[in-house]
Amino acid sequence: METVAKPWPALWALVLGFFMILVDSTIVSVANPAIMEGLNTNINSVIWVTSAYLLAYAVPLLVTGRLGDKYGPKNLYLVGLSVFTAASLWCGLANDINMLILARVAQGLGAAMMTPQTMAVITRIFAPDKRGPAMGLWGATAGVAMLVGPIAGGVLVDGLGWEWIFFVNVPVGVVAFILAWKLVPKLQTHEHKFDVLGVVLSSVGLFLLVFGIQEGESYDWGTIAGPLSVGSMIIAGIVLLLAFIWWQAVNKGEPLVPLRLFKVRNFSLANLAITTMGFSVTAMSLPLFFYYQLVRGMTPTQSALMMIPMALFSGALAPFVGKLVDRVNPRYVACTGFILMSAALGWTALLMRPDTPIWLFLLPSGLLGIASSGIWAPLSTTATRNLAPREAGAGAGIYNTTRQIGSVLGSAAIAALIAARLTAELPAGAGGGVQGYSGPLPEALHAGFSLAMAQSTLLPAAAVLLGAAAAILFAKPKPVSAIYADFDDSAEKPESAIQQR
Incomplete structure (x- = not known):
């Protein structure tokens, strides 16, 4: 265990890059209508802008976690950050939908190199009994980024154009590279076969x-x-x-996947729970923003501002949750979060009618933020608490892979469900034609379109209930002195754990 004297500066440096790549998982959702108009494409094609990124992000994670172990998490993080930043510039310069999708694939590959390294570094530089606040920050970053993405996207699309949701990554990427280069320590490497x-x-x-x-x-x-x-x-x-x-x-x-890790009950359950979270966070934003912009005639910025209560509650509560999970069984916090999230999405679906007062949507938005703050930190802490240092890369890779696979499946499933419900709820022939709209729909289609989006929102609401079922089954966390009892290599036990045995 390579604990360092001042681990927090390293963590903050990694968090900036991690925040940027997670924002790109959701920032496109609010820009979809503008991209449809700007690149003359349809709903199904524009959803591939998100799905291609998520797919290219998810698939290599199992390998990049190991590459971080082999070549050093700092080195791989910096390479991935460089690829991601360059691909962001490419996305902004794309002049047709196929080029944009290809550039998003490159972005996803860069993100895949970065993500496991953030979690692996936390596992290796913080002692187990100090990881709660660190994982709280990591979890808060994940939650806030996936909620702030649409807000930032709306402001940029309205003010500068959809291209700027990608261009903005370039200066942020440069700053993140410099900070990581200076502040993240070089850690011991481990040989791996592939x-x-x-x-x-x-x-x-x-x-x-x-x-x-x-x-x-x-x-x-x-x-x-x-x-x-x-x-x-x-x-x-x-x-x-x-x-x-x-x-x-x-x-x-x-x-690639050491199945022995899944013998650890909490690791298995945390992976199942984070899969449902990734699925739901990705799936919920698409019908919501299509409803706001195509039925209610809101601009990208106006529709994004509807997410402010969610972002404020999530960001404000996450640090307290990070401290709380070191004191209580994380299952109570996570399960409550999942149940509240399902209730908030169901509430949102009930409100999706053409004439609902728009301010009412702020209420379930706030509840979503409260729910989200209780999910990210407990899951990440539970998943990594029992990992030995040499398993840090593999464990982080698996955990992030399952989250991203959930996001990919959520994007694909919601695209299929939206298309099916539009066909069912709109007049004959209108379901396909609605894909070409980038502004408000004709009033005659409002009721059917709203109902289709409401029905689609029930899918992520149902998915997070599976996450609640997984969370309630978490075993009580082991004390620090027993954390490494399951591993044979005592040389890798942290000093803090050995001293407390």
Whole structure:
């Protein structure tokens, strides 16, 4: 355990870059109508701007966590930050939807190199009994970033144009690089072998599953080309992912996913819970912003301002939650957060009518912020508390991968559900035509469109209830003196733990 005398400056330096890449997971949602108009595209294509980023972000995380262990988390973080910053410039300069999607893939790859390093550094420079506040800051950053993204996006789209949601990353990336270069310590590296077959199985399987789900409605859930159909793609994706899990179990070398980590009850449950959180945070924003802008005629900035109560409550409460999870069983905090989040989303869905007073949406927005503040820190603390130093990269990679896989599936599922509900609720022929609108819809379509968005919002509301079920099953955290009892290599036990044994 490489505890350092002043770990907090290093953490703050990493948090800036981490904040930036998470903002990009949600910032596009408020800009979708503007991108549709600017690049002359439709709803399904513009949702790929988010899905491509999330997919390219999720797939390499298992590998980049190991690369951080092998070459040093600081080095890989700086490389990833450079790729992300350059790709952000490329996104802003894109002049058609395909170029933008390709640039977003590059952005996602940069983000994938950065994310596991932030969590791994926390695990390695903070003693277990000091990680609560550190994970509180990390969790608060994740929560606030994913909520602030739409607000920042709205202001930038209205004031400067949709391109600036990407251009703004360039100066921030430069500052984050300088701070990380100066403040993040170099940590001991560990040799790792790389599971090439595991990379192929997981990457291809996840792509086929996500593409099949998201594009299914476009092909009427039928044939795509020749013998290739939506159903066969989804089935092939599931089979490949099952083959990946089997390979991880029988691989005698060094698998991408050390399945032994899942023998730790809290690690397994925290991964399940964060998957539902990633799914819901990504899925909830799309129908909400389409409703605000296409039905209520709000500008991107106006619709983004509806998220202010959520951001304020989440940011204000997160530090207190970070301290609280060191004193009480995290399951009570996390489970409460998930239940409140489901209630807030259900409340929002009930309000989605063409004539609802707009100020009423501020109430469930505030409840979402309270709920979010009680989820991020307890989950991240629970997931990493029992990890040995040499497992830090792998564990952080798995945890962040499951969160991002949840986000990818949430984006794909909500795209498919929105398309299906528009077809069901709008007059015959209008469901496809509505994809071309970038401004307010004709009043005759308001009721049907609102109902379709409300029905779609119930999907993330249901998903977080699964997260609540996982959180309530958390075991009581071990005391610091027992944290490393499950690991054989006593040389890797932190001094703080050895002294308290």
